[in-house]
Amino acid sequence: MPEQSTPILSVKNMSVQFPTLSGVVNAVKNVSFDVGREKVGIIGESGSGKSTTGRAIMRLQPSNACVVADEIRFEDVDLQTASEADMRAIRGRRISMILQDPKYSLNPVMTVGEQIAETVILHERLGKKAARERTLAMLERVNIRDPQRVFNLYPHEVSGGMGQRIMISMMLISSPSLIIADEPTSALDVTVRQQVLSILDDLIKERNIGLVFISHDLNLVKSFCDRVIIMYAGRIVETLEAAKLDEATHPYTRGLLEALPSLDHPRDRLEVLKRQASWAEA
Amino acid sequence: MSIISVKDLAIGLGSGSDYRQVVKSVTFDVEAGEIFGLVGESGCGKSTVLGALAGRIKAWNGQIQIDGEAVGAARSRSQLAKQQMVFQDPFGSLHPRHTIGRTLLEPLEIHGLDQKQERVEQVLRDVGLPPAFRNRFPHQLSGGQRQRVAIARALILKPRILLLDEPTSALDVSIQAEILNLLKDLREREKLTYILVSHDMAVIAHMCNRVAVMQDGVFVEVAGRASLLDGAVQNAYTRTLLEGSRGYRSARP
Numbered sequence: 001m002p003e004q005s006t007p008i009l010s011v012k013n014m015s016v017q018f019p020t021l022s023g024v025v026n027a028v029k030n031v032s033f034d035v036g037r038e039k040v041g042i043i044g045e046s047g048s049g050k051s052t053t054g055r056a057i058m059r060l061q062p063s064n065a066c067v068v069a070d071e072i073r074f075e076d077v078d079l080q081t082a083s084e085a086d087m088r089a090i091r092g093r094r095i096s097m098i099l100q101d102p103k104y105s106l107n108p109v110m111t112v113g114e115q116i117a118e119t120v121i122l123h124e125r126l127g128k129k130a131a132r133e134r135t136l137a138m139l140e141r142v143n144i145r146d147p148q149r150v151f152n153l154y155p156h157e158v159s160g161g162m163g164q165r166i167m168i169s170m171m172l173i174s175s176p177s178l179i180i181a182d183e184p185t186s187a188l189d190v191t192v193r194q195q196v197l198s199i200l201d202d203l204i205k206e207r208n209i210g211l212v213f214i215s216h217d218l219n220l221v222k223s224f225c226d227r228v229i230i231m232y233a234g235r236i237v238e239t240l241e242a243a244k245l246d247e248a249t250h251p252y253t254r255g256l257l258e259a260l261p262s263l264d265h266p267r268d269r270l271e272v273l274k275r276q277a278s279w280a281e282a
Numbered sequence: 283m284s285i286i287s288v289k290d291l292a293i294g295l296g297s298g299s300d301y302r303q304v305v306k307s308v309t310f311d312v313e314a315g316e317i318f319g320l321v322g323e324s325g326c327g328k329s330t331v332l333g334a335l336a337g338r339i340k341a342w343n344g345q346i347q348i349d350g351e352a353v354g355a356a357r358s359r360s361q362l363a364k365q366q367m368v369f370q371d372p373f374g375s376l377h378p379r380h381t382i383g384r385t386l387l388e389p390l391e392i393h394g395l396d397q398k399q400e401r402v403e404q405v406l407r408d409v410g411l412p413p414a415f416r417n418r419f420p421h422q423l424s425g426g427q428r429q430r431v432a433i434a435r436a437l438i439l440k441p442r443i444l445l446l447d448e449p450t451s452a453l454d455v456s457i458q459a460e461i462l463n464l465l466k467d468l469r470e471r472e473k474l475t476y477i478l479v480s481h482d483m484a485v486i487a488h489m490c491n492r493v494a495v496m497q498d499g500v501f502v503e504v505a506g507r508a509s510l511l512d513g514a515v516q517n518a519y520t521r522t523l524l525e526g527s528r529g530y531r532s533a534r535p
Contacts, residue, residue, distance in 0.1 A: 045454040189323035190526030197530050223529030259459035261488035266511055269463055273456035
């Protein structure tokens with residue numbers, strides 16, 4: 001349900017460039033979009049700039065990257081001019097990020113509970129005891145049955161699905177108003193994926209916050225998000241309501257839909273995407 | 283006549299306290315020219331079954347017959363050439379410092395075949411790559427091109443069976459379509475039989491005549507293509523997998 005009120009995040013004409021030995025690579029070119037209290041999906045193939053977009057918003061791009069934009073506004077903050085200290089206060093507290101694989105993105109030498117509690121200890125200056133209680137409540141909220149036990153586990157001792165639920169609880173414990181999820185369920189099995197997504201879905205609804213959901217899975221974005229942004233070669237080629245993804249008009253989006261094997265519309269041969277140079281231009 | 287016949291196949295991996303019965307007891311037949319799917323979640327044993335058929339995993343119990351011949355732990359060269367594997371990740375399955383030509387020559391040298399250069403050129407053409415690609419290194423190819431090379435390497439020994447272990451999971455949708463189309467064409471042209479392992483029911487339904495749904499080392503159901511498309515499957519787990527490939531279903535009304 002996209003709301004018409006002021007968006008949480010507003011990006012205008014953002015470009016990201018990487019200088020390399022063989023010239024400048026334009027990973028993201030002039031993208032503009034708003035995110036309100038809704039679930040916005042960003043779809044694209046590998047190298048389309050979808051993850052780079054997510055990272056540029058958090059200012060987590062590599063130091064050699066160059067981000068230019070007319071505006072990157074998050075609530076009352078101008079993310080382009082905010083100091084590094086301001087950014088540290090924002091990351092994890094007001095914008096948080098869920099990454100693809102909990103195996104690599106959780107700290108392997110800290111217990112799960114300590115890492116979750118760290119967020120509120122740092123950002124909200126809670127005492128250890130209060131932080132522990134908040135953590136246990138949060139773990140319970142993501143359907144972890146035995147939070148006392150899980151609190152003391154190390155990341156290698158939990159399954160992929162539980163790891164991702166731990167990551168979600170870590171990202172939501174300090175009540176951010178925007179979550180950027182970069183392929184949060186790509187490393188999970190189907191049955192676990194459904195469970196993790198429904199927890200995420202409930203929390204987003206319950207707290208009335210915004211979600212940027214970066215994915216390559218068309219079916220998933222169509223069924224999970226409210227709106228979809230389709231990226232190709234660093235540009236946004238089309239933005240539409242997720243439920244109307246099948247009615248997309250841009251030839252690239254159409255090409256992707258037709259290349260996808262489908263249970264509902266079986267066909268003998270899949271269409272092969274014929275790329276056109278014009279899609280990569282404005 | 284079935285080209286692959288598997289009876290009571292059981293496979294345990296590891297030793298001592300790490301020992302685990304990965305495949306408990308599976309029995310199935312695959313007809314010549316058929317595409318037989320294996321679907322299931324990570325750790326259910328689907329790749330292990332493929333490994334035993336390929337001859338990579340030698341410690342198995344039960345009976346395997348390939349092309350009318352019973353095979354054991356030790357196989358002859360000609361028995362090994364009959365089935366070839368294609369792996370999931372084309373970035374990890376090609377030697378990074380060998381040219382494509384050298385990668386393709388290796389199976390020919392092992393099996394002592396003649397007319398090597400001609401065979402390499404022919405197989406590259408078969409998978410839709412220009413013969414000049416033999417001089418390239420894997421990092422000079424895209425993901426889809428690398429997967430074509432992996433298929434070429436499997437085809438160069440003129441196998442009867444291809445064992446495909448998630449051949450398109452690491453690829454983008456548009457590239458996946460190219461590879462799936464190529465696999466369909468090759469099967470017709472070369473009269474091949476496939477066993478296709480995947481976790482994506484849509485891919486399975488697109489490619490396979492029949493699919494075995496695996497959970498915890500056993501087949502919970504063997505379903506035909508039509509029943510996948512109609513949703514007329516028997517097992518609840520099969521249904522969950524089918525729903526999963528359709529995307530997210532909100533629990534709320």
